[in-house]
Amino acid sequence: QVSLVESGGGVGQPGGSLRLSCRASGFTFRTYSMHWVRQTPRQGLEWVAVISNNEKIQHYADSVKGRFTISRDNSINTLYLEMTGLRPEDAAVYFCAKDGHTGGGIIYHFDSWGQGALVTVSS
Amino acid sequence: QSALTQPASVSGSPGQSITISCTGTSVGAYNSVSWYQQHPGRAPKLIIYDVVNRPSGVSDRFSGSKSGSTASLTISGLQAEDEADYYCGSYTGIITTLHVFGSGTTVTLL
Numbered sequence: 001q002v003s004l005v006e007s008g009g010g011v012g013q014p015g016g017s018l019r020l021s022c023r024a025s026g027f028t029f030r031t032y033s034m035h036w037v038r039q040t041p042r043q044g045l046e047w048v049a050v051i052s053n054n055e056k057i058q059h060y061a062d063s064v065k066g067r068f069t070i071s072r073d074n075s076i077n078t079l080y081l082e083m084t085g086l087r088p089e090d091a092a093v094y095f096c097a098k099d100g101h102t103g104g105g106i107i108y109h110f111d112s113w114g115q116g117a118l119v120t121v122s123s
Numbered sequence: 124q125s126a127l128t129q130p131a132s133v134s135g136s137p138g139q140s141i142t143i144s145c146t147g148t149s150v151g152a153y154n155s156v157s158w159y160q161q162h163p164g165r166a167p168k169l170i171i172y173d174v175v176n177r178p179s180g181v182s183d184r185f186s187g188s189k190s191g192s193t194a195s196l197t198i199s200g201l202q203a204e205d206e207a208d209y210y211c212g213s214y215t216g217i218i219t220t221l222h223v224f225g226s227g228t229t230v231t232l233l
Contacts, residue, residue, distance in 0.1 A: 045159075045167070045210055047222040062219040100172055108214040108222045109157035111178060113166035 002026040002112040004096050009117030012086045020117050022079040022096030030074040033057075033099035033106045036081045038092035039116070048094070049081065053104040064090075083119070091121045127211055127225035134231040140199040143228045145211030151192035155214035158187060158196045161227075162207045171196060198230070206232055 003025045012018040022034070036048040049060045049070040058070050067085040072078065079096050094117050097110035127147040135141040150156055156174045159167035169178055171187035174194060184199045194213075198205055211225040 044227050045212075045224040047212075047220070047224065050221070059218070059221050061221075095166055100169070108155055109169060109172040109212065110159075110167070111169045111172070113168070115166055 002098065004098065004112060004114035006094065006096055006114045006117035009094065009119050011120045011122055012083070012090075013123050014086060014088065014121055016086050017082070017084045018086065018119060019083070020081040020094055020096075020119070022081075022114055024077045024079065024096075024098070027098070027112075029072075029077040030054075031102075031104055033101060033104070034070075034072060034079045035097045035099060035110060036068075036070060036079075037095045037097050037110065037113075038090075038119075039095065040092045043092075046092075050099070050106055050108075051079070052106060057106070086121045088121050091119055093118050126215070126220075126223040127213060129209075129211060129225040129228045131226070132229045132231060134233050135198075135201045136233045137201055137203065139201050140197060141201060141230065143196045143198075143209055143211075143230070145194045145196070145213075145225050146192055147213065147223070147225075148192060149213040149215040149217075149223060150189065150194050150211075152216065153214050154189070156187070156189060156194040157212045158185075158194075159210045159212065160207050161210065167210065201230075201232060203232060206230055 008020040069082040098112040100109045100111040101107035158171035161167040
């Protein structure tokens, strides 16, 4: 059974940094691309970033490009999101999500989700 | 502002069928539309992918279709457990944002 568990959420200062982690189990992590998706009551769901199974490809939404970095450590089945230059509009629940492509590619649908990590941006 | 347009709410009586629409340029360009169900306080759950496919374990009361730039999710035999928010999503092919979600539709039972 697939399990994705986020951690690292909390309060970050404007201009500050936070790092989210997502521990995966129940599937062969190294063979799947992974995403971060965030949600706010006002903006709804927003795709944030994707990383391929072998880390060679990363793509970002324009809203976070240059400030957020997605990475992964396949040896410990963990996905990361390093968030820097935090803005008030980055406040959201952040979900890690597994890509549905079974062959290591990226197909942009999300067949398993974590429970979410709340990020608040406040001084 | 979302690049995919959904109605804010749809309602129906138990046992009835309802349809939720999702309109946008990327829907017409790619067969990569997916639908997600989200109950309050829970993570979204994939219920349709690639326009028409249901993941294993998802009820066959959920079905998807597409015509031109509009995708649709139909829920037949509406049940109390179907009350939730529903989001469509699509690959865009645009490097600045490769995936977009709809604004979400709240399904309510009458």
